[in-house]
Amino acid sequence: MWPPKFSDCIEACNVARRRCERAVTAGLAQPDVNKVTQVIVVARDVARIATLTTQLLERGSKYAYPICDVCARACEELAKACAKHPKVEAFARCADACRKCAEECAKLAKQKRKA
DSSP: OOOHHHHHHHHHHHHHHHHHHHHHHHHHTSSSGGGGHHHHHHHHHHHHHHHHHHHHHHHTOTTHHHHHHHHHHHHHHHHHHHHTOTTOHHHHHHHHHHHHHHHHHHHHHHHHHHO
């Protein structure tokens, strides 16, 4: 079992991963996919990063903290990209989940830097 302080971050990463996958699917269904290519590409990366982050947190890996920093930055980037397409509901939901994930990951990344 992971330390309790990780549970909020793990949950936020899992939600972000699921929303990223849905955003990719929604992006591919858009009439002009070229307009949302950046969202699709970054969402695929964030889904993978969030997955890795949860795996490392669940194991209590010492590498979880630096990956949390990467995850936070990637999530922020995706949230900004999604915000450029407010009419796509899956993008709006993805942006919200990514902001929450970025917040939780940033907390853990900062905790480790202080230690």
